Amino acid sequence: MNARSCMLLLNKEAMGENRKITRGSRLVTNKLLHRCQQLHGHGSVSGVSETLGKRPLNGNKDTLVYSVFASTWNVGGVTPSDGLDLEDWLDTRANAYDIYVLGFQEIVPLNARNVLGPRKSRVSAKWNSLIGEALNRRCREEGGANTNSSAKDDEGSVEGSQGFRCIRSKQMVGIFTSVWARSSLRPLIRHLDASCIGSGIMGCLGNKGSVSIRFVLHDTSFCFVCCHLASGGKQGDVLLRNLDVADILARTRFPGPAAHELPEKILDHDQVVLLGDLNYRISLEEAETRSLVRAKRWPVLLENDQLLFEFSRGRHFEGWQEGLITFSPTYKYQPNSDQYHWCFDSAGSDKKRAPAWCDRILWRGKGLKQVQYETCSYRLSDHRPVRAVFHAECDALSEAVSHK
Template sequence: MLENQRQAEVLWPRLVANKLFRKPSGSHAFVADFPMAVDDDFDGEAVPAAVESFDDDGCSPDADACRSVKRPRPRPQQRASNKTLKYRLFASTWNVGGVAPPDDLDLSDWLDTRNAAYDIYVLGFQEVVPLSARNVLGADKKRVGMRWNELVRAALNRSSPSAPNSSRDQREAKGTGGGAAAAAAGGGEIKQQAAQQKVHPVRDGIGGGGGELACRDYRCVVSKQMVGILLTVWVRADLARFVRRASVSCVGCGVMGCLGNKGAVSVRFWLHDTSFCVACCHLASGGRDGDEAHRNADATEILSRTTFPRGHSLNLPQKILDHDRVILLGDLNYRISLPEAKTRLLVERQDWKTLLENDQLRSEVESEGGAFHGWNEGAIAFSPTYKYYPNSDTYYGCASHGRKGEKRRAPAWCDRILWRGAGLKQKRYDRCESRLSDHRPVRALFEVEVGAPRRNLNSLRSFFLSERFDGGRSAAADLLREDGTASSARFGDTI
């Protein structure tokens, strides 16, 4: 108890100062399996490592923020010459209601690992710890977040039942697969395997290689927790070497407008030459008149106060909306603007059309000047995700289950996934039927277009003819001047 009091004494002045100066709250540290690649020109293998925590005292969360990188951000006309790759991105949000995950919790159904293999997983949690004063004012309970990450890792990297004799099954049987310690102990083996892997992007909406279900291998590229909000991003291990400049930003919008019981954890990263930003939000709760305005204010604060490092010599996007592909998900807490009795009746009839016509978030998306005007959301064809009795399929406050004096909360679609960006195409939008908490998880599948540089002879030719290379004394440069169509073999022999 004394330790928590001391932590509160340390945190309060900083939190108040952050509010007064409108600075993002929280640390810029995050957890990842792989160190980020430093330079855009470096496409080599990233050496797998044990789970690392990057902080302000050691390695910067933005690799370009602590190293001088000469190459500027590609201009739009340069990007036009890039090739386009397509990947499958799985995004999901889940308010787990402060319930600690049991040891035997299987996340395979939620992550849809039995039916399809995705290239990228973006997972947002809310209330991974109860939002008590001790948890809000004290240090983040990172052990709970790490436990959720362990369960995600176990579900994603579990081999398909169709391949019981796979190499991963054998490693797990020996106790060498899955965890961070295993990654550290078998780093050389993993590095050797990664060197033999190839990237198989999605084409025509088909996953990155049907055979990958037999032996999957995913790695966490960034994971960040602020009080009860946890955002974690996972990619196929062979894609991790193309992920760069991961960085995080935390904005608290809770008590005093700055504490982390409400707010957002945002992550940005590059995949090839395309920038991504994901914001996991938990907005103001409440179904009374005026509570919608509080949620709108939280959303405005998150979009304005979230800031990422620009990086030395690089004009990197700093704000959420500056990125190429943007996904915003979480417990946004928007309700249905109808009387409770009518809302329950329409839910029983599954009259989603009438309910959505009175949905507060849809109004903010579609109305000019709304808090989320310009964002996109898929068609909703599933039941409201809030609020259920724990371990039940019954909505909270129903006459058959309600108790005297119990608050009656009308059902609502509190858990949502929005997106922006021309290269995102939503293929699915549904919910998962887990009874762990009073919310149901919501998930979406996206087909994502990503720009990647074309590595060909022309790029080598421009290097050897540039000022950085003395072409007058180079036989290779003379060859390129005389014969611009020289083959790569002839070019290599000359060098």
């Protein structure tokens, strides 16, 4: 809690602009959206048709570009069925990326037994098995009779130059981060470490918090932070979310051999992606929010999005970027339906929560460029998964140095 209080003193100028935002100001939202367009082009692209790894950038043989798929999904405590097909979510039918970073929230219900009791690894193992099956299905199908030459491990990955391997996964209560890479990339990835921060009940339990995984690819360090921040739409809840972010950034540490000068904290890494159920809501009366959602007036709603508001004021998000939001709010849906939960008469008044863009993906770092930002229509829980694709530049040791 002392760390949280100290972090309150670290508010900085808003991305160099030091602007003030008035709720409902269309001008502010237009500036924010224009800024996103300047930074990231005019929205998402349909996909990446080729693997970018080991492709020289601007003729520089020592700079390589890899495609990174990152996604967040609050699965609402629902255990996946054995036949759940994840190919649409992972976009494996159209594209094959080099690295997949998948962040889950609530893979188990957040009850006292799960928060205080032993970790239930069976559920995370099942998710990894389904992920491996989806990522490697095309590889096995194309291999045909030759699939015996690539051994399949317990997580569904295929050992072979064309397959994908789970290089690291970590669970803390309901938060689960799973990182996969092409098998051919595995020898180039070093210093895989994970760090968990609980910021939930009493400021330390794991019902809320983060699971971070970092590694070094060639000579570039990456850090992926999966978060589940404080929930709630009451006045003051946004401050709790800000404190959670500050707490995660301040307390996360990665061990490293003394002989190597490795990044110790999240922001020390070259490229960072922060994703998860960040739980930021829309600062309007719920009735007005629902009316605007019915009319699909996303720009008006985004004028009052709490996270964009925090961006503009520089509260703990200086240096972070987010792509242009062109998709509908990702929460709160009726499970197994395309309708929001408040549309159902059976929903209790305390459950008729107004929709919001709770699920977000942010990033920072030189050489990281987002080329896609969207949601997809899996109906498993009351959240929709959100995914992004990045092109990541990596500094590689020159041939002369690497052979020393």
